[in-house]
Amino acid sequence: MISYILRRLAATVPVLFTVAVMVFLMLRLTPGDPAAIIAGDNATTQQILDIRTKLGLEEPILQQFFIWLGSILRGDLGESFFFRKTVFELISERIEPTLSLAFLTIVLAVVIAIPLGVLAAYRQGTWIDRVVMGFSVIGFSVPVFVIGYLLIYIFAIKLGWFPVQGYQRISGGVFPWFRSLVLPAFTLSVIYIALIARMTRTSVLEVLSEDYIRTARAKGQTEVKVLFQHALKNAAVPIVTVVGIGVALLIGGVVVTESVYSIPGLGRLTVDAVLARDFPVIQAIILAFSFVYVLINLIVDLSYTIFDPRIRY
């Protein structure tokens, strides 16, 4: 088991290395002086010169890469000349809203999508199945921001149940924090629910025709127990996998949702950084999100043994 974890960890290194190479090449392949691009439009000549030395732009490109990689690994992500802060400071300020939103969204999506998927599989071919699958296709098709504005219009403006926009820090109380995140989390979870419900249905359908399901029914188990204990447990591996893969959708959705709801998180920061052409921030965000995405999928891989004891490493 431990050797497997180590091997899997080692396998993520080339992937992350490739991501790092691409993020590094991003600036070198654009026409123009990387130092001038990083320093931004209002930079002084001295600032540009400082960055040139720091990046080692006089050195060959391979050496530049290792200088850059070295500073990233030491946690030095550079400096944002637009926000006048180090990138590390910026990201740590903005991480709380994004983590809160992502956490609530995943919980919400799993709690809603898995029972829906099981139900659709159980009632395969009936109107329940068609409604769930129809919702799933619609969830893939309606853009996040349209859902967002629709929910704001109904639940914040017309009904007044939730704040229209903005974020309350968790240090200011759990209730205001939760209330400010209900609509964003619902918005963001729609596409995720669509994805997970679809996979749950497919996966559960596959095991429902197995002999042990018939056996469980024959010995008089209640349907709920058959579905959730016998079927779902055996159908879990593909579902967990899709929860991991869906994190990519989630990260894309965070960028849009935070813009719709004016949440000062990493997604909003991404858009601001692109509009300001603030490259150190863009690079750091891509690296950070990709790292999280790869890490989550590693954890998903390792969790297979919990859901399916037949898988041994």
Added chain:
Amino acid sequence: MTAPASSSPVAETAVPLPAKPTVWRKLLRSPNVVVGVAIVLVMVCIGLIAPLIATSDPTAINPGARNRVPMATSTMRMDDGTRATVTHYMGTDTLGRDVFSRVVYGARVSIFIGISVAILSVSIGLVIGMAAGYFRWLDSIIMRIMDGLMAIPAILLAIAVVSLSRAGLASVIIAIVVPEVPRVVRLVRSVVLSVREEPYVEAAVTAGTPTLKLIIRHILPNTVAPLIVQGTFICASAILVEAILSFLGIGIPPDVPTWGNIMAEGRQLFRIFPHNILYPGIFLALTVLAVNMLGDGLRDTLDPKMEKRG
């Protein structure tokens, strides 16, 4: 036999299907395909005849008619000095531009982007995937790069590509193509890897068939069905991503009428005038839904084993 489904622009993004009547008949029997094609055709027609149905110039700014609600009327002075009354079916935006005309013209951009991204991603992915699947020494290098690209969440990668260039149609198309290519490469590679072990391919190799002919005659046809399905889903997601980029203000320049741009424009006054977001939102969602339904139907008929978004 000419089936109505053949007039769909989406189904023809890859190599045309061999004209087997059974496939067409099966497709016609799938409600997903029929409804999807019908809605897509309506949108294509709206885009094509946009100049005829638009009530006014989609970029014409009219300070006297700002923020009108749907069905309001306003008078406009024409070029020849006469005055004309225009009904704003979907209201106007903060610059007094007619939302209905903008939505109608927006169909052009969305459909053009959807189709061109699908064609580009499928063609580029096909070439790279073939190379990776067929030439063993290229495989590990190509797949390392593809794994790296796929480790970056798609919208983030698109945002990164957009940030490197000036906003415009071409850079948006490239930005959406880049994250899609690795997915096509993986698909093509897996098909090639399984097909090259087939006895008929081995027989062709033994018979001394030249590599190029072998690839075109014996391997390529196997990729057609999965690529048509994949291309359709790519078309749907490209239309969505374009709208998202434009909505965030980092896509197509704001003066061009696209559905994303109209909605971006409607953001500030959303609380009072939701129509700027509502109407383009409905068109966008309906189009993407139709293309996704078409993709689902195509997958079920052409390629039942394939799983969506693997």
